[in-house]
Structures are given as C-alpha cells and as structure tokens.
Amino acid sequence: MTLPRLALSVIGDEIGPSLEEMISFAHEHGLKRLDMRTVDGRNLLGMKKEEIIKISRALEKAGLTVPTFVSPLFKWPAVGKSAEAGKVDFAFDPKECPAEDIIDHAIEIAVILGAPHMRIFSYLRHAGFRPKHLTDGKTFAKLMTLAGNYDISIQLENEPVCNIGNVAELAAFFDPPKGESYEDELDQDMEAQDEEEEEEEEEEEEENEEGKKKEPSYLKPLVDIANAWATGERPSDTDIARLAPLVTAIHLKDRDLAAGRTVPLGDGNVPWPAELKRLLGGVDTDEVLASIETHCPQDGRNATARSIAGLRRIAAEIGVEVV
8 A cells, every 4th residue: 555645744843933943943954844833923814814925925035845834723711611731832812812803814815925724723622512612603614615715625633731622622523423523423413403404405416416425624634643642532433434534634743751851853762664554554635744743852853854854764674765
C-alpha cells in the first residue's frame, strides 16, 4: 500500500519570535511553507488587517506559502461556563481582537495569508461539555458558512486543556455513537429530531437528483498524537481508523514521558513510525499537511531543525515521501 506524501510545514513562532528569524530558518532548511500563529509575541488574531497584509507580503517576497492560519479560535471559556484548565499555552482573550466580529476577522486573516486551512479549538475544558456547546448558535454557523465561501478547511485540534483533548474525544466528535452527532444530542426534543430527519431526506433527494455524493464538510479533525500521549492516552486503532478518512492535516511533536516535557520529534517516547503508518494508512487524500509544532521554546531553532531531520528519518523508515 502506498502511503500519502507529507507536505512539510513548520509553525513559524516555534523557530523564533520574529518574522526575520522564521524566514531565515526556512531558507536555511529549504522549507517552502510556514504556518502562522504569532509574530513578535503577538497573536495574528489580535492584529489589524494592515499588519497581516505586511506579514503576508514579506512571506510572499521570501517565496514562502502559508498552509495554515494557526488561530486560537475558541481557546477560551465558553459563554456561561467555568474553565477547568490551568496554564494555557498561547492563550487568547477575544477582547483583544481589533475587529468588531472575531469570525469575520479570523477568516479575513486566512484569506490574506492565502491559507487553505485554519485551526480552531473546542473551548477550555468545562464540566458537562456536549458537542452542541461548540457547534450550536450563530457564531459556529457563520464560521462554517464563511469557510465554505472561501474554501478554507477548519481544523479542529485535540488539545489537552480544551473539551476535545485527546484522540478518543476527537473521534467521538466526528464519528459519534449511532444515534448521536454534534448536530443531534441525545437530550434533544422531538421537534429537533423531526427537523433533522426532514433535512436528511432532502439531502438524499438532492444526492439522487444530482447523481453524485454530497460535498464533504469543511470541518476536519486536526490529529495531534503527541497531545494525546501527553494526557496518558494511547490512541486506539479504532479511533485512528474512525478519524483517518477525514484527515488532511496533522501536528507533529514528541514527548519525554518520564520528564513530562516536549522534545524534538524522534527524540521522545511516542512511537512515531508506527503511529504515522497506521494513521496515514487510512487517509483518503494523496497528500497530508504535516506541521511541526516543536514546543521547545528554550531552544526553538535548533529543536525545530532536529525535528525536521527526525521527520525525514521516520518518513524514510516507513516509505513516505516528504515534500
């Protein structure tokens, strides 16, 4: 079986805080892509449009593309909920957004950067979370509508401090038990059930009329296997198999489990050759965006270089092309 190739990218601020450091590293290591999250310690979601345009032009001039706007969308407490999370890496307060509408601004940033992907979260972990706490309401509906309008895939990451923190929770969100979905909660009333059944019948009729399969959702799982291992989870074959057909992008880092810290890819305890092989074996696309999220701030530039070398070594071991 031929496994899909990996399109290598690095989250820019994992190299260093300044745009100049990110670009010089990319040129030094022959990178074509940089995912963007912060510049000079400031999250892009907190920047004005003019600042984003300046960053985008500098990257374009340097010959670099941006596969993902690594946004912090929904990495904050849900309305009316008390977050259980402690320290939150790359935390963001929506009040810091300079635009009137944060969803409009996030999508605009992705468009300016030319990013076909945008990362989101599932709110900081709180008691009694249900998928509808993320997906219900005008905010999420608007996000998905704009994603469709601008052809941007929305990548929902499993993040330990958030409600969807491991691979099992991610799989349950995207492939829930029979009779459940993030659009159809067990406790919903009969009226909502009837409406959904009518919608399903209409969708089936449309598919039959058009003679083709319904277009896929713009919401995708951003699988972060090392995040799962950091929580003590060992992702099951079943959960990986449930997610793999939907995967178009992954995050890569490694963990020293005894020390409880992140280390360069290939230097830790995550069995990456086996993990990559089983995930990529179920992917439906020919290419998966592989973004290195080094998470070694004490030595970001060197650790990222070691992570790139580690990925190339692991990919060669399992017969995967890195482009």
